[in-house]
Amino acid sequence: MNELFPIILDVSSYILILVLVALGLMIVFGMMGVINMAHGELFMIGAYVMVALQDVGLPFWAGILLAPVIVGFLGLLIEAALIRHIYLRPLDTILATWGLSIALKQLVVLTFGPESQSVTLPVDGSLEIGAFSYPLYRLILMASSVLLIGATFWLFTRTDFGLMARAVIARPATAATLGIDTRRMYRWSFVIGTALAGLAGALVAPIISVDPQMGLGYLVPGFLSILVGGAGPLAGVLVGGAVVGGVNNLLAVWISPVAAMITVYVIAILIIRLKPEGIMGGRRAK
Amino acid sequence: MLDIHKLSAGYGEAMVLHDISCRIDPGQVTALMGRNGMGKTTLLKTIMGLIKARSGQIIFNGAPIEKQPTHLISRAGLGYVPQGREIFSDFTVAENLHLSQLGHNTGAVLPLEKIYDWFPILKERSEQRAGTFSGGQQQILAIARALIGKPSMLLLDEPTEGIQPSIVHEIGLQLRRIARETGLGILIVEQNVDMVRTLAEEVFFMENGAIQERCDIAALRQDDSLLHRYLSV
Numbered sequence: 001m002n003e004l005f006p007i008i009l010d011v012s013s014y015i016l017i018l019v020l021v022a023l024g025l026m027i028v029f030g031m032m033g034v035i036n037m038a039h040g041e042l043f044m045i046g047a048y049v050m051v052a053l054q055d056v057g058l059p060f061w062a063g064i065l066l067a068p069v070i071v072g073f074l075g076l077l078i079e080a081a082l083i084r085h086i087y088l089r090p091l092d093t094i095l096a097t098w099g100l101s102i103a104l105k106q107l108v109v110l111t112f113g114p115e116s117q118s119v120t121l122p123v124d125g126s127l128e129i130g131a132f133s134y135p136l137y138r139l140i141l142m143a144s145s146v147l148l149i150g151a152t153f154w155l156f157t158r159t160d161f162g163l164m165a166r167a168v169i170a171r172p173a174t175a176a177t178l179g180i181d182t183r184r185m186y187r188w189s190f191v192i193g194t195a196l197a198g199l200a201g202a203l204v205a206p207i208i209s210v211d212p213q214m215g216l217g218y219l220v221p222g223f224l225s226i227l228v229g230g231a232g233p234l235a236g237v238l239v240g241g242a243v244v245g246g247v248n249n250l251l252a253v254w255i256s257p258v259a260a261m262i263t264v265y266v267i268a269i270l271i272i273r274l275k276p277e278g279i280m281g282g283r284r285a286k
Numbered sequence: 287m288l289d290i291h292k293l294s295a296g297y298g299e300a301m302v303l304h305d306i307s308c309r310i311d312p313g314q315v316t317a318l319m320g321r322n323g324m325g326k327t328t329l330l331k332t333i334m335g336l337i338k339a340r341s342g343q344i345i346f347n348g349a350p351i352e353k354q355p356t357h358l359i360s361r362a363g364l365g366y367v368p369q370g371r372e373i374f375s376d377f378t379v380a381e382n383l384h385l386s387q388l389g390h391n392t393g394a395v396l397p398l399e400k401i402y403d404w405f406p407i408l409k410e411r412s413e414q415r416a417g418t419f420s421g422g423q424q425q426i427l428a429i430a431r432a433l434i435g436k437p438s439m440l441l442l443d444e445p446t447e448g449i450q451p452s453i454v455h456e457i458g459l460q461l462r463r464i465a466r467e468t469g470l471g472i473l474i475v476e477q478n479v480d481m482v483r484t485l486a487e488e489v490f491f492m493e494n495g496a497i498q499e500r501c502d503i504a505a506l507r508q509d510d511s512l513l514h515r516y517l518s519v
Contacts, residue, residue, distance in 0.1 A: 167385050176356035177366040179389025
């Protein structure tokens with residue numbers, strides 16, 4: 001029991017971060033048909049914001065507040081300069097955002113160098129219950145992720161903004177004839193998606209090594225989560241993230257990381273073959 | 287007032303509307319009739335900015351709108367009820383109506399009580415999912431949704447398609463009442479002659495992307511040769 005518990009917690013915290021990354025990806029894809037290959041780099045920049053702020057001596061929690069703002073603002077610039085010209089053209093978005101991801105990576109290499117950086121843990125202690133001990137920051141990370149995922153769901157299912165966003169996803173032309181500015185909805189949804197990626201990057205920065213290649217390690221499982229879970233209802237991301245993240249991490253601990261990746265891909269291929277819409281179903285029919 | 291001047295529009299290479307011109311006065315109820323494929327739906331979509339005009343002008347209440355985005359055309363006072371109704375079937379009735387409120391300035395929307403007064407069924411079933419509604423009820427919802435933005439003109443695309451005859455008549459009477467009560471202008475694309483006779487004051491006949499003929503409803507009641515010429519296959 002005492003050996004199993006930390007593993008379950010490790011797996012859960014990975015799944016939660018994966019879900020945060022995949023949520024941003026899916027908002028952007030489900031709503032605008034934009035496959036954002038640079039999403040992993042936005043996640044990485046969130047982590048580098050923490051590195052930069054640590055260098056200038058700002059406290060950790062200031063970084064947690066600033067990272068989503070900075071990355072969200074970057075998202076706003078990317079939307080205005082690039083994405084708004086290629087809405088609803090998935091193939092073009094892949095090419096354009098792939099180019100963007102290379103540019104962002106090189107920009108980080110030029111600024112911070114290619115070597116990996118580290119961010120100091122803001123809280124050092126562990127939670128100890130009897131013989132069981134677990135790093136406190138990881139628990140804070142998990143709680144924050146749960147809150148963020150909950151807040152995103154709340155935003156898209158319970159608020160006026162969410163009602164308009166879901167209307168634009170289902171019937172963009174009809175939503176516009178009711179006076180809804182679809183372009184503006186696209187823009188702010190994209191910014192929310194990028195800010196989520198930045199915040200996720202900032203939150204995990206203290207427990208991983210921050211380097212220019214780190215984005216890909218979350219982008220690929222993020223996409224797999226959407227494929228496996230389905231790109232329709234938001235809940236698809238939760239299921240997909242749990243399957244992909246759970247299998248990947250558990251097998252990596254019990255067998256080997258390579259076996260874990262192979263198994264994840266085999267499962268993904270099987271699900272896509274047997275249920276092309278994903279476990280929870282795809283975009284709803286119009 | 288809606289004033290269309292030498293408007294051309296279409297899909298890709300294929301032009302559907304050819305130099306079409308017409309004028310609809312404020313508060314007037316006009317029916318647009320013609321066989322399938324003559325450009326009636328295309329005309330409504332072009333007015334709403336869903337299809338970009340290739341040339342020509344659309345003047346609505348004194349301002350050109352043919353280059354405006356759809357949501358601004360809607361806010362300028364044009365309500366649109368699309369063919370096939372296109373209600374949001376996963377949303378409740380109340381959410382469908384609220385969505386239209388969100389699209390317009392809060393000061394400029396019709397109070398829900400007014401909508402519920404015209405269409406009591408929407409109040410009774412406000413928490414029901416719109417997808418569970420019958421065709422006629424969905425049509426009523428789509429009309430109510432368009433009226434919330436206090437349009438000065440309502441564009442209706444085949445509102446009777448696939449709806450029980452009894453409800454068709456009811457919708458026609460209610461629209462006439464609303465038009466008289468509020469001074470709402472209506473441009474309705476319709477194949478159903480009864481609906482046109484109930485509601486319209488004037489009829490435009492459309493063929494090959496242009497308006498070929500117009501007559502008032504009294505003349506049509508006495509002589510239906512125009513109906514045969516422009517509607518029979």
